[in-house]
Amino acid sequence: MAFGEQPAYLRVASDLRQKIVDGVLPPHTRLPSQARIRSEYGVSDTVALEARKVLMAEGLVEGRSGSGTYVRERPVPRRIARSGYLPAAGASPFRQEQADESAHGTWESHSEQEDATPEVATRLRIAAGDRVMRTRYVFRDGGEPIMLSTSWEPLAVTGRTPVMLPEEGPLGGCGVVERMAAIDVVVDNVHEEVGARPGLAEELLALGGVPGHVVMVLERTYYASGRPVETADVVVPADRFRIAYHLAVK
Known part of the structure; x- marks a missing residue:
């Protein structure tokens, strides 16, 4: 293979991908069989199989037991806002989004x-x-799982206080900043890092994805005078959502 030349399976996958993007192979259409790919592209069974695996790993197609491989519906990505909100009664960004009459979040x-x-x-x-x-x-x-989150708070900070349980008590459901302020802990900084990885089996099961799908993972930590008081992992399906930031220029 010459320098810069694509392997045969990637050339086949690229052509099939373009047909999916262009609508030649619309959603719910059965992908050409392995035999047909072999015949149309003049490749071996191994190449045809590897090309199909590429498309499946990219989330463009999905296998249906006993039926074949089909083009997946490609949802238009929606935004999940992470900043640009003014705290309203201590609510988190997700809860503030749900204040909109058109929102149906739970x-x-x-x-x-x-x-x-x-x-x-x-x-x-x-x-x-x-x-x-x-x-x-x-x-x-609207009943569709869109995001998972796991948070950890040191009990050395919150233990035996009214805010020990984030979703219970007088400040249950309020954001970290307001809950911490109630016990005289002033949150003054937050650090977030966004990465991507294949979703874990239990994550994809909860989010309605299929094995191999990629998720975005937002790692967030709140600080009070340099001391971490809460850290969390937020997991979002990468094919259905975008994490949007709105940052003020100072």
């Missing part, structure tokens, strides 16, 4: 105490094994 959560893993301990600057409150969330829009 969420559920579950909190429990656990020992901090080494990774969580590093992010919270505590010792591995120190107690933390872990809260898991599933956010939905």
Whole structure:
């Protein structure tokens, strides 16, 4: 193969991908069979199979048991806002979005105490094994799961206070900033990093994805005078959503 020349399976995948994008192969259409790909492109069974695997890994097609491989519906990505909000009664950005009359968002959560893993301990600057409150969330829009979140708060900060449980008590459901302020902890900084990776099986099951789909992972940590008081992982399906930032210029 000459320098810069694509392998045969990538050339086949590229042509089929273009047909999907152009609508020649619209959603729910069965992808040409392996035998047909082999015949049309003059390639081996191995090349045809690898080309189909590429399209499946990209989320363009999906296999249906006993039926074949079909072009997937490609949703128009929607935005999930992460900033540009003025705190309204301490609400989180997601809850503020749901104040719109056209919004149909719901969420559920579950909190429990656990020992901090080494990774969580590093992010919270505590010792591995120190107690933390872990809260898991599933956010939905119109019944469709759109986002998962898992947060950890050190019980050395919130333990035996009215805000120990993020979704219960007098400030249940309020944002981290307001909850911490209620116990005289002033949050003055937040750090976020966004990355991407293949979704874990349990994440894709909860989000309605299929194995191999990519998710965006937003790692967020709130600080009070340099001390981490909450860290969280927010998981979003990459094919259906975009994380949007609006930053003020100072």
